[in-house]
Amino acid sequence: MAEFVCKVADAEGRVFQHVESASSEQEARSRLSERGLYVYWVRPRRALGLTGLRSRSRLVRGTEFLIFNQQFNTLIRAGLPILQALDLLAERAGSHRLRPLLRDLRDRVRGGALLSEAIAAEGIFPPVYVTCILAGEKSGNLPSVLDQYIAYQRLITSTRRRLLGVLVYPAILVTVATGILTYLVTYVIPQFAGLYRDLGVPLPAPTALLITLVMGFKAYIVVFAAVLVSVVVALLAWSRTEQGGRTLDRWKLRLPVLGPLWVKFQTAQFFRTLAILLAGGTPLVPALETAAGSMSSPLVQGTVREAAQSVREGRSLAASLAAGGLMPELAIEMIEVGEASGSLAGMLASVAEFFEEEVNGRLATLIAAVEPVILVTMAVVIAFILIALYLPLFSFTVGNLGG
Numbered sequence: 001m002a003e004f005v006c007k008v009a010d011a012e013g014r015v016f017q018h019v020e021s022a023s024s025e026q027e028a029r030s031r032l033s034e035r036g037l038y039v040y041w042v043r044p045r046r047a048l049g050l051t052g053l054r055s056r057s058r059l060v061r062g063t064e065f066l067i068f069n070q071q072f073n074t075l076i077r078a079g080l081p082i083l084q085a086l087d088l089l090a091e092r093a094g095s096h097r098l099r100p101l102l103r104d105l106r107d108r109v110r111g112g113a114l115l116s117e118a119i120a121a122e123g124i125f126p127p128v129y130v131t132c133i134l135a136g137e138k139s140g141n142l143p144s145v146l147d148q149y150i151a152y153q154r155l156i157t158s159t160r161r162r163l164l165g166v167l168v169y170p171a172i173l174v175t176v177a178t179g180i181l182t183y184l185v186t187y188v189i190p191q192f193a194g195l196y197r198d199l200g201v202p203l204p205a206p207t208a209l210l211i212t213l214v215m216g217f218k219a220y221i222v223v224f225a226a227v228l229v230s231v232v233v234a235l236l237a238w239s240r241t242e243q244g245g246r247t248l249d250r251w252k253l254r255l256p257v258l259g260p261l262w263v264k265f266q267t268a269q270f271f272r273t274l275a276i277l278l279a280g281g282t283p284l285v286p287a288l289e290t291a292a293g294s295m296s297s298p299l300v301q302g303t304v305r306e307a308a309q310s311v312r313e314g315r316s317l318a319a320s321l322a323a324g325g326l327m328p329e330l331a332i333e334m335i336e337v338g339e340a341s342g343s344l345a346g347m348l349a350s351v352a353e354f355f356e357e358e359v360n361g362r363l364a365t366l367i368a369a370v371e372p373v374i375l376v377t378m379a380v381v382i383a384f385i386l387i388a389l390y391l392p393l394f395s396f397t398v399g400n401l402g403g
Helices: 025-034 045-057 062-077 082-092 098-110 115-122 127-139 142-199 205-216 218-239 242-253 258-279 284-294 298-312 317-324 329-341 344-402
Strands: 002-009 015-022 038-044
Touching (some): 025 038, 038 115, 098 115, 127 142, 127 258, 205 344, 218 242, 242 258, 298 317, 317 329
Antiparallel strands (some): 002 015
């Protein structure tokens, strides 16, 4: 008997993993189905490590994934069966990286698996996508669910592009400034220091201060840089643990300006994800659990999972999220209105759009204020270094002319 790790859901909507002993994958599926469990995927226990490596090496880019969904939805709407649509895309997909993945999906569906089961078994698709496909299969309206997911993809992609567009210029400024200062400190200033030492030129106070700082503390600067890099690497490694991730997220909350922006950005992403799941027909508790798994913040994940448990016990979504103390009060109030009016999915989408616009606007304003500060600081520092370096030459030249 072999052991299989299975991801299943029960009748109450709880999603969990279970180890099942069986002689084959099909037997494990049959046993679980007989107990009334819905099976997402079944994998041999010994193959999980290889599967994880395989999944990371075959991740599909967002644009490629969006194009695939658009093409797939078009073919289904045209009346093609799912298997025939996968056959066509597996051979003619524009992305060469996507074709082997589509062939795997086609083979699993041809072997009798549902499309949602085949997608979940690959292990590289977003949990939101898997749940949407499952909801589309259960409702018998897969094209409409795909339409909603494609719109969701476009919104998420557009939001990320706007944020990156706002951050690109400050990042370029900081990078250029760091490069220039590194070159001046490591090469130019030591060259001038050696030149003035050989010439025996008396150094003005600014030049003496600059050379003393650079030459006297050069070793300490290297050590400080090494320690700084080590600390950053250690923090990144620590942030990947559950406790470390939550602690870092709590630190982010305390930042004066960026903290509230971070909360609103995470809130917008969560509400957008939950809205698409509810609009596709997913029940509230499974939708909350799936949305929690799609969030990058451990703190938000924990808050949403606690809210899902609270909803399962009979409390309203607004009260459950408010108990976590993380979501903005405005968002809680709007969710309460959505629950009372029976239009929760639409209200969640409206809240997400509101916070996305607010984050984009405030971030653009913040960057617009920071850019001049970066430019002026960079200009002052570089100007001081250059003036301090050339000041002895000017004094030496003027002294010779006077003599």
